[in-house]
Amino acid sequence: MQHSNTQDTLVGLFVAAGIAGLFFLSLKASNLSSITQKDSFMVSARFENSDGLKVKSAVSAAGVKVGQVASIELDPTTYQSVVTMAIDAKYNNLPDDTTASIFTAGLLGEKYVNLEPGGSDTYLANNSAIDITQPAIILEKVIGQFLFKAAEEKK
Known part of the structure; x- marks a missing residue:
């Protein structure tokens, strides 16, 4: 052939x-x-722990991706993690009392920031801060607490 x-x-x-x-x-x-840069505004949030969160991680609200993490830095005075998020401009109607939590996609998946809108009549604007946050849950710490409680109950 x-x-x-x-x-x-x-x-x-x-x-x-x-x-x-x-x-x-x-x-x-x-x-x-995402090769093209979308119009967005920056919002920051302070977390006690942002373990596993990365730059360009998703930011979502109600399961819809509304932005991405732009930077993660350590505040040298409070030793908190300052997470700056780029929120797409079309989602400029998030109330200013929105809460931010760090969740895991699946059991061992990557971390993302979930925004839970509040009920305020004023909205998040460029360079505003989210005050109410919930840090990432560290699986190793939870397992250690469970094992410690189980050992205490056996005594």
């Missing part, structure tokens, strides 16, 4: 399409697929 130039070209195009598909899949998996 002889190879023709057409067959070689089709195989080459198929391989190139496969490589391009893997490239875009890896971009999507690493949250780098």
